[in-house]
Amino acid sequence: xxxxxxxxxxxxxxxxxxxxxxxxxxDFQATTMFWYRQFPKKSLMLMATSNxxxxxxxxxxxxxxxxxxxxxxxxxxxxxxxxxHPEDSSFYICSALPTGGPIYEQYFGPGTRLTVT
Amino acid sequence: QKEVEQNSGPxxxxxxxxxxxxxxxSDRGSQSFFWYRQYSGKSPELIMSIYxxxxxEDGRFTAQLNKASQYVSLxxxxxxxxxxxxxxxxxxxTGGFKTIFGAGTRLFVKA
Numbered sequence: 707x708x709x710x711x712x713x714x715x716x717x718x719x720x721x722x723x724x725x726x727x728x729x730x731x732x733d734f735q736a737t738t739m740f741w742y743r744q745f746p747k748k749s750l751m752l753m754a755t756s757n758x759x760x761x762x763x764x765x766x767x768x769x770x771x772x773x774x775x776x777x778x779x780x781x782x783x784x785x786x787x788x789x790x791h792p793e794d795s796s797f798y799i800c801s802a803l804p805t806g807g808p809i810y811e812q813y814f815g816p817g818t819r820l821t822v823t
Numbered sequence: 824q825k826e827v828e829q830n831s832g833p834x835x836x837x838x839x840x841x842x843x844x845x846x847x848x849s850d851r852g853s854q855s856f857f858w859y860r861q862y863s864g865k866s867p868e869l870i871m872s873i874y875x876x877x878x879x880e881d882g883r884f885t886a887q888l889n890k891a892s893q894y895v896s897l898x899x900x901x902x903x904x905x906x907x908x909x910x911x912x913x914x915x916x917t918g919g920f921k922t923i924f925g926a927g928t929r930l931f932v933k934a
Contacts, residue, residue, distance in 0.1 A: 740922075749911060749926040750867070799866045811857075812922065817866040 709733055710802050712815035719790055719822055726786045727818045729800030735780035736802035740812060741773075744797045756783045780805065790822040827914050829925035837933050842899040844928050846912030849893070855915040856888055858897045860908045861927065867911055871897060902932040 709732040719725050729739055737758050742750040754775055755763045762775035774786040783802075787794055797819050801812040826849045836842045844858070855874055859867035871886040873879045873895065879886045885898040895914075899906055912925040 750924045752921065752923075755921070811869065811872055813869070814866040819864075
């Protein structure tokens with residue numbers, strides 16, 4: 707149980723275009739999902755907390771107009787990187803917090819590697 | 824600044840030995856503590872969670888927590904080459920779900 711999927715797993719896009727990444731909890735409901743970014747040999751940095759039916763909470767330094775988050779259902783959150791630039795190239799990982807499950811135990815998706823050329 | 828600190832390693836141990844990974848955290852109000860394993864190019868996988876002082880064992884893994892010292896550790900017994908990965912310590916503080924990750928310790932288990 708507790709499987710989280712992400713799509714796509716890899717994406718290459720041109721500078722200035724937008725990319726949407728989906729995060730789905732496959733066998734549980736998740737009121738809260740998290741979006742992280744990880745640069746090579748660095749740790750995970752939380753970008754934003756996504757709550758179903760409400761606006762996402764962004765971490766300091768993360769532009770909410772650039773990284774659009776939508777959490778329209780209890781099993782799906784999306785991250786759209788708008789007007790992508792090469793410096794946005796990174797490994798984007800989502801995680802989901804099972805509703806009513808062990809508190810604070812989040813389950814990670816497999817990640818999406820974004821390359822902006 | 825709330826931080827989670829780990830030795831980046833690499834930590835190299837022979838197959839069959841005990842690997843000891845350490846982590847300290849700065850937020851004294853932290854409530855939940857986790858160890859994740861991350862293989863290169865993959866996302867983290869939860870190995871252990873611990874919420875109270877003392878030891879918690881699960882198979883070859885033992886997590887140890889000392890809140891007074893703000894210290895959490897992970898012991899891996901009978902280390903296997905497949906345990907070679909980066910181990911991330913993560914801490915969740917009071918008042919919310921936000922989890923802070925350490926930079927990770929790279930472990931190499933030599934066959």
